[in-house]
Amino acid sequence: MPKRNNISMSVIRRLPRYHRFLRHLRNKGVTRISSTELSAKLGLTASQIRQDLNCFGGFGQQGYGYLVDQLSDEIAKILGLRNEYKAILIGAGNLGQAIASHMNFTEDGFSLVGIFDNSPFKIGNRINGIEVLEMEQLEPFCEREKPVMAVLCVPREAVEELSDRLCALGIHSFWNFTHCDIVVKHPDAIVENVHLNDSLMTLCYQIQAQDEKEEEPGS
């Protein structure tokens, strides 16, 4: 496998899509898929897929296609999905609860080991079998369990202090649902942002742009 740091994030971002689709095929009992079929189903060109996979040494054979099991396993390995990195979730509001109960962390490389909140109405509740702990428990918990990633579902105002506190506890990776740009203050942190509002606004822009196009004379 070539050095990972040569691989662009746009290639990396396509891998989970391949992996999901191959898992889906596997569950349906499909054992082999041609590159043409794979590309059609994914809405990419066969050459794009080949190029992406070549970054990691290449799989599949000309005229034979891909073995679903093998390719799926290889991509899981590249993505590191077997690591079961320990993760904690902070902020058990609507969104935090949904994330904790809706997501299958184990399939995606993580193991959710703790949930924290500062509301007495939430502390002690169980979400997906995990008890919500009070924020005062954060330090002893992290020293004991050594999680490496934190899912942030807290209000924007809370993030600055919280990210300092988490970094001091050895957590440098964040799945960030807040509107705070963590890397501005912690440039070395690994941050994957999910900005739901931004996504919704971008959709709004696209609808308006389409409307305007349709209103143009001659369109």
Next chain:
Amino acid sequence: MPKRNNISMSVIRRLPRYHRFLRHLRNKGVTRISSTELSAKLGLTASQIRQDLNCFGGFGQQGYGYLVDQLSDEIAKILGLRNEYKAILIGAGNLGQAIASHMNFTEDGFSLVGIFDNSPFKIGNRINGIEVLEMEQLEPFCEREKPVMAVLCVPREAVEELSDRLCALGIHSFWNFTHCDIVVKHPDAIVENVHLNDSLMTLCYQIQAQDEKEEEPGS
């Protein structure tokens, strides 16, 4: 304002971030901000921001900076946030419920007017004041209310039939939380995907890549 279709999606995707930050400043009572300060807070260069805004005619004055109110209003206009496009949400499971109760649709250009599910345990419940309707109500509801966007929080298997049904009802824009690539079948649809699993797997990859880097001899 120049033709929208000349503007790249990467510029568009930065606009919500500008807008959020300006709204935040406005709420704090800040009236003016220098381009240097704006760029530092956003983790971008001043020239990047100037270039982005120039796509829409340019704002601000050399040596004077930006007027927060004015720039915020202009970006809201570019994004079309005042349109209050009617939206419906389908699938009131954990995630759907969280989206419906957690998101402020109105701030982001939409008005959530209906929620649908096929589970008798959910039909009739109220989320954020909106009653969950049964799927059979979809056609009469859409004919009456004419929503233009659907938030999809349903299982993957349900999407193909559902997207056909929605397109037939005149809904061509989707905020898609499912794992189905809608554009493969509906290439003209406007789709904004939120693939939470992909985001989590990408984070996993980055943590593993970092771990390997640290294990390298001489690092």
